[in-house]
Amino acid sequence: MRLYPLFADLSGLPVLVVGGGSVAKRKAAALRDAGAEVTIGAPRFEPDLAAWIREGHVRAFHGEFEPAWLEGMWLVVAATDDHPLNARVAGCAKERRIFANVVDDAALSRFHVPAVVDRSPLVVAVSTAGAAPALARRIREVLERVLDHALGPLLALAQRHRRRIVRRHGDTAARRDFYDWLYDGPVFSLLRQAKPAQAEQVLLDALECNGSVHKEGSVALVGAGPGHPGLLTLQALRLLQQADVVLYDQLVSHEVLAMARRDAECIDVGKRCGGRHVAQEHTHRLMLAHAREGRRVVRLKGGDPFVFGRGGEEMAFLRSHGVACEVVPGITAAVACAAFAGIPLTHRDHAQSICLLTAHGKDATDTLGDQVLGNPRQTLAIYMGVEKLDELAARLIAHARDAETPCAIIENGTLPQQRVIAGTLATLPALARRHAVKTPALLVIGEVAAFAREHAWFGELVDEAATGVPPRRLVQREVA
Numbered sequence: 001m002r003l004y005p006l007f008a009d010l011s012g013l014p015v016l017v018v019g020g021g022s023v024a025k026r027k028a029a030a031l032r033d034a035g036a037e038v039t040i041g042a043p044r045f046e047p048d049l050a051a052w053i054r055e056g057h058v059r060a061f062h063g064e065f066e067p068a069w070l071e072g073m074w075l076v077v078a079a080t081d082d083h084p085l086n087a088r089v090a091g092c093a094k095e096r097r098i099f100a101n102v103v104d105d106a107a108l109s110r111f112h113v114p115a116v117v118d119r120s121p122l123v124v125a126v127s128t129a130g131a132a133p134a135l136a137r138r139i140r141e142v143l144e145r146v147l148d149h150a151l152g153p154l155l156a157l158a159q160r161h162r163r164r165i166v167r168r169h170g171d172t173a174a175r176r177d178f179y180d181w182l183y184d185g186p187v188f189s190l191l192r193q194a195k196p197a198q199a200e201q202v203l204l205d206a207l208e209c210n211g212s213v214h215k216e217g218s219v220a221l222v223g224a225g226p227g228h229p230g231l232l233t234l235q236a237l238r239l240l241q242q243a244d245v246v247l248y249d250q251l252v253s254h255e256v257l258a259m260a261r262r263d264a265e266c267i268d269v270g271k272r273c274g275g276r277h278v279a280q281e282h283t284h285r286l287m288l289a290h291a292r293e294g295r296r297v298v299r300l301k302g303g304d305p306f307v308f309g310r311g312g313e314e315m316a317f318l319r320s321h322g323v324a325c326e327v328v329p330g331i332t333a334a335v336a337c338a339a340f341a342g343i344p345l346t347h348r349d350h351a352q353s354i355c356l357l358t359a360h361g362k363d364a365t366d367t368l369g370d371q372v373l374g375n376p377r378q379t380l381a382i383y384m385g386v387e388k389l390d391e392l393a394a395r396l397i398a399h400a401r402d403a404e405t406p407c408a409i410i411e412n413g414t415l416p417q418q419r420v421i422a423g424t425l426a427t428l429p430a431l432a433r434r435h436a437v438k439t440p441a442l443l444v445i446g447e448v449a450a451f452a453r454e455h456a457w458f459g460e461l462v463d464e465a466a467t468g469v470p471p472r473r474l475v476q477r478e479v480a
C-alpha cells in the first residue's frame, strides 16, 4: 500500500486553496464542510467564490501566489490550471512541512483526496493512489448503491450509546455479537422503517436485559419487478445481498435471483407440484420458520408484492405471528410492460385513468360495470388474461367498448424474449391463438394501446394490420 489512509480532523484549522476557478471552488467547499478555516488565493475568483469571500465564508489573498500565503497553514490544495505554478506551490509547501495536494497530479501530491460515500458518521473513502481516479469514482458508485442510507442513523445511534454498550459488553466477543445484532436485527430494520425512537428503545431494552441478545429474524416482502434485472430497486438489491433465505416465485427471473447473496438459500415456492402451485399456507409456514430461526428472509415476488401478489395476506399472517416485516415495492407488470411497449398508460388526449384488473379467479371481471369496462377514456391493464381472451373481449364489447378499440398483448415484458402483439378487441383473441401467446402476458386495452404499433421499441412487434389497414390515427395534440 503506497498511501497511508487517514481521516483528518480539520475543524478550526487554517488551510489554503490556490486557484480561483470551479475546481478551487469545489475543493474549498469540501474543506469548509469539514469545518476547516479556508483561505483562497488567486488573482481572480469565479462568481460563487467571490460571493463566499464577500459574505465572509472564506478568506482571500488577491493576486499571484506568494510563499508567504502558506504561513500557519496545515494543508494546501493547488487547484490552478498552471502546472509550473502548482509545482511551485507543492515545492514551497514541502519546504515548510505542509501537506500539499495538487489536483489531478498524483506525483506532486503529498496527500490525496479520495472519492467518498457519505453515510455520516460512516464515511467510506476510495483511492486508486492516482492510478485511475475515474475508476475510483465508479467503485464509489457501486458502494453508493449497496450502502443503505439508514446506516448513517444506525452509526449515530451506536455512537450515542457507545459507552453504555462498552459497559454492558466488556468482553470483546460479546460486544462483537452485540454489534452484529445491531446490524442484522430489529434496530437497523426499524431505522429503515423510519422509526428512530422505536429503534433506540429496542437498543436500550437490549442493553438493560441480562444475557446475550438472541438473533431475531425478519421478513421483507420484496418486489422483484417484471424480470429485467435493471428494473430492480436499490433497496431490493440491498436486501437481496443481505438475505439468508430467499423464497421466490415463478415469475422472478434468473438474472434477478442471481443478484442474491452468494450463500443465501434460494427456495422456489412458485413451483408447480403435480400441476398445483405450492400452497400459500406452505409459503406462510416457511417464512415463519426461517424468521424464527433468526434468519433474514426475503420473500421475493414478481412485479410489486401488493399488486395481485398476495402480499397483503402474507403481511397479515406475519404480523399476526409477531414477525417484523418490511415491504419493498417493485415495478408492476402494467407499468413495466407498457413502458417497454411504447404505450403511455395515460395520455392527455386519450386516457385520463388506468384500471389494473385481473381476469383470474372466479368471475373476476363480473363485478365491474360499465363505468370501468365501458369507459373509452380509461386504459385497462389486465393481468392473467391470456387464457380468457375470448371471454374478456366479448364481455368488454357487451359493456359498450367499441370492437375497434386498440389492444396490445405484451408477452414476457422487459425480458429478451419480449413480444408485443397489436390488434383490436375484435381481432386479438384470434391473433393470440395464431401466435401461441403464453403466460406471463399483460393485456393493455384502450386508445393508448395503438401507440405500440408506432412506438414499441423493445423486442419483437407483431402487427398484422401493418401490411393492410393503416393504424387508427391518434390525435396528436399541437404543442404551442
Ligand code: SAH
Binding pocket: 226, 227, 251, 301, 302, 303, 304, 305, 306, 307, 308, 309, 331, 332, 333, 334, 337, 382, 383, 384, 385, 410, 411, 412, 413, 414, 415, 439, 440, 441, 442, 443
Ligand atoms: N405482482 C405482479 C403480478 C403477479 S400476477 C406484478 O405486480 O406485476 C401474474 C401476472 O402478472 C401474469 O399472469 C401477467 O399477466 C403479469 N406479468 C407479470 N410479469 C410479467 C411480464 N414480465 N410480462 C408480462 N406480464 C407479466
